[in-house]
Structure formats: C-alpha cells, structure tokens
Amino acid sequence: MGIDRRKLIVEAAEKSFSLFGYKATTMDQVAKLASVGKGTIYTFFKNKEELFAEIASTLVHEMKAEAEAVIQPGLPFTENVHRALFRMLEFRSEHLLMIKLIQEEKEMGTLAVTEMLQHIENEIIAYIKHKLEGVNHTILQTDLEITSFLLFKLYIALVSDWEKNHEALSSEKIAEIMKVFLLKRLSD
Amino acid sequence: MGIDRRKLIVEAAEKSFSLFGYKATTMDQVAKLASVGKGTIYTFFKNKEELFAEIASTLVHEMKAEAEAVIQPGLPFTENVHRALFRMLEFRSEHLLMIKLIQEEKEMGTLAVTEMLQHIENEIIAYIKHKLEGVNHTILQTDLEITSFLLFKLYIALVSDWEKNHEALSSEKIAEIMKVFLLKRLSD
DNA sequence: AAAATGACTATTTTTGTTTTTTGGTCATTT
DNA sequence: AAATGACCAAAAAACAAAAATAGTCATTTT
Numbered sequence: 001m002g003i004d005r006r007k008l009i010v011e012a013a014e015k016s017f018s019l020f021g022y023k024a025t026t027m028d029q030v031a032k033l034a035s036v037g038k039g040t041i042y043t044f045f046k047n048k049e050e051l052f053a054e055i056a057s058t059l060v061h062e063m064k065a066e067a068e069a070v071i072q073p074g075l076p077f078t079e080n081v082h083r084a085l086f087r088m089l090e091f092r093s094e095h096l097l098m099i100k101l102i103q104e105e106k107e108m109g110t111l112a113v114t115e116m117l118q119h120i121e122n123e124i125i126a127y128i129k130h131k132l133e134g135v136n137h138t139i140l141q142t143d144l145e146i147t148s149f150l151l152f153k154l155y156i157a158l159v160s161d162w163e164k165n166h167e168a169l170s171s172e173k174i175a176e177i178m179k180v181f182l183l184k185r186l187s188d
Numbered sequence: 189m190g191i192d193r194r195k196l197i198v199e200a201a202e203k204s205f206s207l208f209g210y211k212a213t214t215m216d217q218v219a220k221l222a223s224v225g226k227g228t229i230y231t232f233f234k235n236k237e238e239l240f241a242e243i244a245s246t247l248v249h250e251m252k253a254e255a256e257a258v259i260q261p262g263l264p265f266t267e268n269v270h271r272a273l274f275r276m277l278e279f280r281s282e283h284l285l286m287i288k289l290i291q292e293e294k295e296m297g298t299l300a301v302t303e304m305l306q307h308i309e310n311e312i313i314a315y316i317k318h319k320l321e322g323v324n325h326t327i328l329q330t331d332l333e334i335t336s337f338l339l340f341k342l343y344i345a346l347v348s349d350w351e352k353n354h355e356a357l358s359s360e361k362i363a364e365i366m367k368v369f370l371l372k373r374l375s376d
Numbered sequence: 377a378a379a380a381t382g383a384c385t386a387t388t389t390t391t392g393t394t395t396t397t398t399g400g401t402c403a404t405t406t
Numbered sequence: 407a408a409a410t411g412a413c414c415a416a417a418a419a420a421c422a423a424a425a426a427t428a429g430t431c432a433t434t435t436t
Binding site (some may be wrong): 190229235 | 412426
Binding site for chain 1 (some may be wrong): 357
C-alpha cells in the first residue's frame, strides 16, 4: 500500500491548528504541509470544521487516556478522582492545541472554536459523570449531573481562575479542598 | 441653593450606561440628558472612566445593602450566607446596568467594562470574606480567601453557568448544595 | 469671582470601496 | 479509482474618506 494520506492530513492539521489556531489555518496550508493536493483533503473530510472535529475528538480521547493512566486501584476513591481531574487540567494547560484554542476563544471569539471548547467541556463532564456512576448507587441522577458539573467548575476555578489574582495553589491543597467537597456530596 | 448638577449628571449617566452600555454612551449624550453643558461634567469628574467608576461604586453599595437586608439574625448562619449570596446574584441578573455590562463584556469585550466587572467581582468576594471573618476564628486567613472565592464561583456556576445547558435550579436546591459545602469548609 | 458652557480640536471610530485571501468544487491527470 | 490544482464565489483584509467622540478652554452667565 502507498502512503496514508489521511494520516498526513490529520497530522498537518493538528500541527497547524496548534501553531496558528483555527482561523489562521488555511486549507491550502494544511495541504502543503501534508504534501497533498487540496482536493484530497475533501475526499476525507466534508469541510474545515469536520477536520477540526476529528482532531478535537482525538484530543478528548488522549485526555481521557491521561486521566485513566493516573488512576490507581489501590488508592482511595476521592484521591483517584482528584488525580484524574488534576491530570486533565494539567493536560489542558500543557497541550499546545488546547492553549491555542483557549487563547483564540478569548482574543477573537471565533465561533467554531467557542463551540468546540464547549463540546470538549461537555465531554469531560460526561466522563466525570461516568466515573462517578459506578460508585454510589444511592445518589440521584440529577445530583450526579450537578455533582459532575460542579466538580469540573470547582477545578477550573481552583486551577485556572485562582491563578489570575493569586499565587497558584499546590496540587495537595486542591486535593484537600476537593476531598471535603466530594466526600460530602457522595455520602448522603 | 440652585440645582444639584452633579446629581443630575450621575443620574443621566446611570440611565445611559444601563440603556446603551459604556461604549455607546457619549459624554454629549449624558450632558444633554442631564440638561447640563458638557464642560460641567468635567468639573466633577476627571473623565468618562471616573464617571463610570462612581456609578459602579454606587452599584456595589446597593448590592451589599440588598444582601444585608435579607440577612435575619434568628436564622442559622449557613442559611443567611445563602440568602445573601443568592440575593446578590439575583440582583446581578435583575439590575439593568449589570445586565448591560455583562452583555457588553461578552459581545464587544470593551476593556473598561471588563476591568469594572472584575473589580465588582473582587468587591463581592471581599464582602463575603468580611462576613465570614467574624464567625469562625480557627479558619486560616488563606483558607478564608479561598473559601470566599469558591463560594462566589460556586454560586455563579449554579446560578448562571448551569442555566446555559440545563433547566434553572431552584433557590432551595442551591441552598442545599451550598450548605454541604459551606458547613464542611467552616467547621474543621 | 466662581461656575457653567458649547464651539473647537486631535484622535478614534465608522463607513464605503477596492483588493486579497480563502473554503470549497470539479474537470483533468495520474 | 484516487489525486490534483486551476478556478470561482464569497469572505476577509486593506485602505481612504467621512463622521463621531473625549476632552479642552476662551467666553458667557450667575
């Protein structure tokens, strides 16, 4: 078999989105970077947005994998929840594409980017919910949804928002705060 | 004594900022609305931003007054914290000026508005902190800061953010969630 | 004399127009 | 059958001209 053009395209796009953002990435550029004719891109993806969707989907998978990798069966449940969440937010602030997208959303408000970030957020919350599901059967479905949502918001607040006006909190401190919150939420 | 021109100006500005936002309010317009020469405005306020600051300051005072008004000495502490916070966020979503500023910040990203909203947020957090201070002496200063900050973020998440994708939560539900959080934070 | 004013100005913002860029197509080539 | 890049309509950027605006200050009013 010849070269995997689809893969070349996805890799080129990932690189370009990470480096220049969504708006500033042109299809011509992706084609050139992938050493592929522009038309070829459209044999694999309906349009720019679908190409973007594919890459974001990979990103979410990676993020979940990172979270899973950090969970250790021996540790207490709340500790694992913290480790997974913290790892995901770490990932969020390390991953070049994530950084670029968050910046583009803030500075230019590109619609496709806003929607994508919202989608990623929903995916993360759904993942948290899924993880919590198996553990405590007495909790109501609504409460599970709220709890997942709040956990995420709590973490964003502690990891990202707090930094804007204060010195960053240590992972341990965050774990401590979150343990109190989570324990109480899941045990009544 | 003659007419209080300063008051006329402040009232006109408040009305115009509420109706059209910061950017779209012109000094000529404020002067006309206040039936005052434009130069007169500058005898009371250094520039447009200071006029804005005065009005925002009044807003914060009103907001605190609303919070105070809803606190009842007989009720349990956590109940009062909830009532005060909930009232402030209600105020936030009822008060015309607040609504307009939040909208302007989102849609146009006017710098002066962003800064002002940040300032208001800080004031609210400081107020919460002040209220918590008297109650529990064993709590650390840092934790007090974090707790106030989190309380605010928690409320914004429950009252504003949640609504974007779900049906709004009742005041009672929010009170319940928050009680768990607050009780635990303040009692160890 | 003190307070108030609005014509004036330098700067910013908006508007209208032209040029360039870009996403997507499709007839041709590999 | 798969890949391509010249091509096109539509969007965005660049530019210029016109309009609007924050702030000043010489003149007028009290």
